[in-house]
Amino acid sequence: MAKKYLVLAAAAVGVALLAGIISACVLLIGGESDSPAAVPVFSTGGDMLDYLKQMGHIGETDGLLATWFHRANNKSEMNKALTTPVMILEADITLEGYGTVNQSLVPIMAHPPDIYSDNTLDQWLDAVLSSDKGIKLDFKSLESVGPSLDLLNEKNNRTRINRPVWVNADIVQGPNVPNFLPAINGTRFLEVVQEKFWDVTLSPGWKATYLPPILVGTYTRTMVEEMYELVKDVPQKVTFPVHAMMVRSGWQHISWILSQSSNYSLTLWQGSIHPPLDDLLFVRDNSHPARVYYDIYEPTLTQFKGAARSQNRVRRFYPGGDLMDFLHPAQHLEDSFLSGRPDSLAVSWFTVTDGSSLSARLADEVGGMLVLHVAPHGEKPRFPVVQRSGSQPLTLEEVLQTLGQHPKAPWGIYLRVHSYEVLEDSLDLLRSAYTTERLYRPVWISVEDPNSSNSTEDFVSTVERLFPYVTLVLAEQTWPSVVPPAVSGLSQRVALHLDTAAVLGGETQRRSLTQLMDRYHFILEWKEESRAGDLAVLKALRDQHSGRDDAKLYVMSEES
Structure with a gap:
């Protein structure tokens, strides 16, 4: 396939x-x-935002500007939609008489449980193609896909559809839906699209529902990986429909699949419950405007647009997000050819030792990473404090409180935990700060405890259980090293913390670095004895690397 x-x-x-x-x-x-x-x-498989901009409906390629009309199925709703200024019509397709002895091969416009309609797909297309509106077709049964795509192909050959067409089906079992309500067979759905009418944008979704207070689960790593395995080789653009009530809680995994290809985007949709404004702003603040559509109802949509335009609000940055995007937001770097990519080797690293130096550093608008060496308090073994903080120990809780008082300070934090005793307590504090809206900055965390018998698997499982919204850092003592299987396949970012001299010791070491840059970030610790030419070598290695755009090299001093 x-x-x-x-x-x-x-x-x-x-x-x-x-x-x-x-x-x-x-x-x-x-x-x-x-x-x-x-x-x-305009190609039926072309970009929807490019089309809307070309037709003069929007002034910039921003998914928030696209507008939708739902369930434009029967003729009354379809005609109503055609008289409105909405830009994209969404309609549902099944077969006439589906599931009965009267089932035919005629695609009709109806949402289950309806199996009859006064509007066929043929009639619907004739009416909609007389306008300039974009098209999204939601397939409610696998049997309806083939006949519908045959009709699309016929229409396109005869008169040209001349606009983007999205084809949607729920092809993976998603949150809160029992297995006796199965999704459409994803493999077969994608095969039929390739065979019948492949020049479309795919909209493969998870069969999901949200009914509080009981059915409130979210997207899992397994669900997202299953989807990725299905779509990773398709040639089309792909937009994943994601339930707006679960997108933030599942962002660890949703953001992972979004990062796998520049051809991927998200379409947030809502049910009867309006999503919280904070959740929508969270997605907005952690994605490029051109890669997320918002199929959200009024009045929430207008409120969201107004809040998103506010220049003074605090960015709700995902703690597990990319440090360089935090320091140099992607949406402000539209033209990378003119602006150039920010240099990760130039990021500042500052070791926190006391409260006054922390407050002074937070006033620095340049930004970077605050390094916190965390260890147990002498009198309270499970009470995390910052090492080197003198007779009045600076606690991790105090650091997080200070950071919460400076929400716009452009500094992430790197917790170098020196004892497994305080790992859980440190993660609990991070979780508390995040859930109380006091932690919207990158968080990196490592455990560097030579006296512990705990493994990398223990580290990863503890983070996953208590506060998974971080970048995991592995402090490697030798190089080249074997990266533990526990970190392979994680949806979190993973960084390897190495000694610069070990990495640049020879050709074998350098080759290992470039090979792993496709998957990991690197923190290279700069020793006093490091040669002046080492930085030039690192820059050359970075420039030669042609892998993922978000794999980065960072250099920090030994004192950090």
Whole structure:
């Protein structure tokens, strides 16, 4: 199946190039005549925001600006939708008489439990194609997919659909839905799309519900990995529909799948319960505007737009997010060719030893990472304090309180925990600060306890259980090293903390570094005896690396 996807990907590129040439010719011809301007050609698999911007509906490629009409199924609702200024019509497809002896192969516009309608897909397309609205088709049964895509292909060959088409189906079992209500077979759904009408945007979802106070689970690592295995080789753009009431609690895993490809986006949707404004702002603050659509109802949508535009609000940064995005927000770096990418090797690292130096550093607008060496209090073994903080120990709780008082200070924190005794207590404090809205900055954490018999597996499981919204750091004593299996496949970011001299000791060490930069961040500790030329070598290694954009090299001094 993967081979088929690759062949189709090559074909898609060819079609896109041809469409671009035709479009250019149409525009040139139109410019030389007195006839009305021709409508530019647009692929059914093209980007929805690009289309809306091209048609003049939005001024910038921002998913928050796109507007939706739900369940435009029967003729009354469809006609109502066509008279509104909404930009995208969402409608549901099943087969006439589905599940009965009267079932036919005629696709109709109806949402279960309805199996009859006054509107067929054929009629619906004829009406909608007379407008300039985008199309999202939600398939409620696998049997309806083939006949519907055959009809789309026929319409496109005859008159050109000339706008983006999204095809949606819930293909993975999601939160709070029992197994006796199965999702559509994902493998078969994707095969039918490739066979029948592949030039679309895929919208593969999780079959999910949210009914408090009982059914309040969220997206899990298993659910997200199952989805990724299904779609990782498809040639199309993919937008994952995610329930807005569960997106924040599942962000650890949702953000992971979003990061796997620049062709991926999210579409937040809501049920009968309006999502909290803070949750929507959280997603907004941890994603690029062009990669999240908000299919949210009024009045919440208008309230959200107003809050999102506020210049003075605090950014709700995900503690497990990328440090460089925190210091240099991605949405403000639209043109990387002009602005250049921020240099991770230039990030400042500062070791906190007392409250006054912490407060002074938080006033520094340059920002960077605050390094906290955390150990047990002498008289209270399970009471985390900052090492080197003198006769009046600075507690981790006091540090977090101070950070909460400076929410806009551009500093993340790196907790170097020197005893397993205080790992759980440290994580509890982080969780408390986060749940009380006092921790919107990157959090990195390592355990460096040579006297402990605890393994990396113990470290990872403790973090997963108590506060998983962090970047995990492994302090490696030798290099090249074997990265423990416990960190493979994690949805969190993982960094390896190494000695610079060990990494740059020879060609083998350097090769190992570049090979692992596809998967991990690196903190290279700068010793006093490090050579001046080592930094140049590190810059060269970074520049040669062509892997993930978010894999970074950081350098910190030995004193940190």
